[in-house]
Amino acid sequence: MSTEIVNVCEYEEAAKRKLPKMVFDYYASGAEDEWSLKENRHAFERIRFRPRILIDVTSVDLSTTVLGFKISMPIMVAPTAMQRMAHPEGELATARAASAAGTIMTLSSWATSSVEEVASVGPGIRFFQLYVYKDRNVVAQLVRRAERAGFKAIALTVDTPRLGRRESDIKNRFSLPPHLTLKNFEGLDLGHMEKTSDSGLASYVAGQIDRSLSWKDVKWLQTITRLPILVKGVLTAEDTKLALHAGAAGIIVSNHGARQLDYVPATISALEEVVQAASGRVPVFLDGGVRRGTDVLKALALGASGVFIGRPVVFSLACEGEAGVKKVLQMLRDEFELAMALAGCTKIKDINRSHVQTESERLGLTSRL
DSSP: OOOOOOSHHHHHHHHHHHSOHHHHHHHHOOSTTOHHHHHHHHHHHTOEEOOOOSOOOSSOBOOEEETTEEESSSEEEOOOSOGGGTOTTHHHHHHHHHHHTTOOEEEOTTOSSOHHHHHTTOOOOEEEEEOOBSSHHHHHHHHHHHHHTTOOEEEEEOSOSSOOOOHHHHHTTOOOOTTOOOGGGGGGTOSOOOOOSSOHHHHHHHHHBOTTOOHHHHHHHHHHOOSOEEEEEEOSHHHHHHHHHTTOSEEEEOOGGGTSSTTOOOHHHHHHHHHHHHTTSSOEEEESSOOSHHHHHHHHHTTOSEEEEOHHHHHHHHHHHHHHHHHHHHHHHHHHHHHHHHHTOSBGGGOOGGGEEOHHHHTTSSOOO
16 A cells, blocks of 8 residues: 555644654644634635636646745745754755745744744745744844844734643643754743643743733834734734734734634634725735645635645654655645646636635525625
């Protein structure tokens, strides 16, 4: 029997066999009952295509532009923390793979490689994901370092004033393995995570991350950097309008991989509400649950300018290092190109709302837009 991995989901099964339980559970788990974790996938499954036929699809162009940067496809790498737990090269391998694929990598604040180390692997378009610490000097210093290292945007995570209750981390007494540090904070005595009686990460967040974060801080960030700011963690029209008012350059519809508040909608279910509220003023992106090229097509048909993938990156990294991440990005690219062709789309601009039917439309609860 062949053990060749032929789709993204199979990397998760392979990573589960390979990684220590504490590490796999940290990457794979969601909050509390994990309803939103399952829903992030199931919601994609409830959307149907309305393909167009007899269109010349000899040539299909996947390229697009994000914040003025030309990339090979609207599939980008989401920020995932502590990648050296998955593979010794961690974020450096991911950065090389994203660059080779001609797409954007987002580096986590809680990376096990620093912004400078990631920049040193060579050219590439990279964004920096930011958590706001209680000490604003730490934040300002980190943003300046990211700027100096050539990062092109800040993805500000806004859904984590406190860490969600991730029960597998509590059971496993999750802590960063002692040979690793949160490299961006190493010189600030904030790089280590103490072992605790529950989740070491939850204790770290409680001690360091600013619970008072508000919209005024989004404006403050713009006073310390010229980089565009993407607000990551928006799920409603109300917050979309506030993000626009606060000067966001873009919005990432995200429920933090279903690791924060359980029973929030899947991101693909929240997407259209956010897109309509944004009214084309800024690009809207999505992360959470993307495992197939068809998922990418569905997200773009519902108005996303692109998607970010997180867990598929760490699982493929765990299995095969840089080559694994390259393979996952190529798999999604190939599937997306095929889905576009079979739906009758030859370029990204061809993809529109008429290509999909949502569950509520199918049940006659709403008319198609």
